[in-house]
Amino acid sequence: MKLSRLFRTALLCACTFTLYGVQATVDKVELDGNAVKETALDDWQNINLSTSMANVTTGVIADLPPQTIFWKGGSKDTLDVTEWWYRDGAVPDKDDLRNGYASAYFIDNGAGGNDLVFYFGAERYANNGDAIMGFWFFQDKVGPGANNQFTGQHQENDLFIIMEYPQGSNSVPYVQVMRWVNAGGSVSEHLDLLYASGASGAKCGTAGDSGIACAITNEQVELAGTVNGLWPYDNKEGTLNVYAIESLFEGRLNVSQAFMAAGISEIPCFSSFLIETRSSRSETAQLKDFLGGNFPLCSIAISKTCGATELTADNKFRIDYTLSLTNTGIGSIGAVETVTVDDAPSDAAPFMVTQGVSMFANGADGWAPNEVLTYNGYYISDVNGGTNTVDASVSFGAASIVADQYTATCDSLALSPMLTIHKNCSLSLEATNGVVALRKDYDVTVCNTGDAPLNVSLTDSVDPNLQAMFSLDFPKMCLTNADCGAGYSCDGNQFCVNNGGMQEGNFGGNVCNVTTGDYLPATLPNGTSGSLANTATAKATSPVVDTGELATIGNSSTANCDLCPLTPPQD
Known part of the structure; x- marks a missing residue:
């Protein structure tokens, strides 16, 4: 299997990563309750400017009201995404998210491998109340869809972190990490506990920080806004370019250690994330505001080149094409996984290609990051060229990664009637x-x-x-006599002619x-x-x-x- 330098620890299956023994996390991000880079470590300031060492970053996701709040009481974290509803509207100011972001790092665990570590942050509009937030990391692409319902659905081992940060001078954050299970669950139906900080809390950089998960907020006014090299932010107090106390929250989850502690040896491919505010830390709490986006730990892209190459006898066109699939994520995808391509030409019958990674050109030893797999074929079209829409996905059992749809314009066959x-x-x-x-x-x-x-x-x-x-x-053109029909041969002008000098028709006509x-x-x-x-x-x-x-x-x-x-x- 081809492995990038970064992924010497990748396992031979489904874009997963080998786990090693639990070690203390040596952070690569400043977990200090502000966004400004102040040491040799990364912070959100340079992470969100794409100058960090992060393997995956989401950038700043803004959520200005009245955009996208949870709707209907049935939108619960214990239910599948297919039962979540949203609408535009208002929530209490303390639950009003303004910005959110996440990143992923591979950090040397001191045992001959790398741990996968997620960092995440969120900003709220007002600080007049306790902050209770949830952070989802999904394998499917989850987000607002049509008819005020969410797209996507849960997959086994989606990750969920609840963070409660009570107000008070000596308060400590409570952090709980769970995984989605299709059946059962130790915390509630569908939620299985991986880690809980307990009453002692898990404030980053303190004795309560076990290295698996932690949270921290700004305990003093911190710099904010574009004038300080950050991003737009406003607070309820109306004070420009600052985060009021307990307005910015950040945290860490060592994904490798969390799964290892539960005896799970493989980390799935995550592709999207969501940050939510909640009425309490209960798993069945009412959900308030949310924001989210892509988290391309594992992702693919599809493109296509195509063009008309010849006419057929019934005055149609042969369209030759090449599909190019790129592993745009940071994890290798195993040779046994299945890729599906749905192609919908504008003037030909739709068709589907479904086969294992190993069957694509370059795919015999797996699909490494940035590697391109190709597939060649042709179809018959009513038009000379035309357009195509192409969709692609790769499946890992019940889970899958979906590429953004690609539209190709096929080259036309240059014809010169004379x-x-x-x-x-x-x-x-x-x-x-x-x-x-x-x-x-x-x-x-x-x-x-x-x-x-x-x-x-x-x-x-x-x-x-x-x-x-x-x-x-x-006239039929030729390069050798073998290109011509019976009784015809290839002349010096590369046309098929018979002994009487008559040219052969391309389709047998006069x-x-x-x-x-x-x-x-x-x-x-x-x-x-x-x-x-x-x-x-x-x-x-x-x-x-x-x-x-x-x-x-x-x-x-x-x-x-x-x-x-x-x-x-x-x-």
């Missing part, structure tokens, strides 16, 4: 009903010299009886059409040779391409038919 027209004619005298009459014999040859089929209408400037209509195939006829002119010839002149016109359209001027003009050169010297009439 034709040639040539007319031959002769004049003669013949006896008709006891009189000598002038007779004109002619042949008109129209050939398709382009690379698209044509529907031709042939007329003559003098002969009203010349009203021919026919279709023409276009490349040229010869129209013959005769009539008695109503006009006498003139000049010393006794000539009559006329012009044939071929107008063409194509079922597969705009023919442009071919649809309105295609005249032959003027054909001069000489009477002298006399020639015998042709039968």
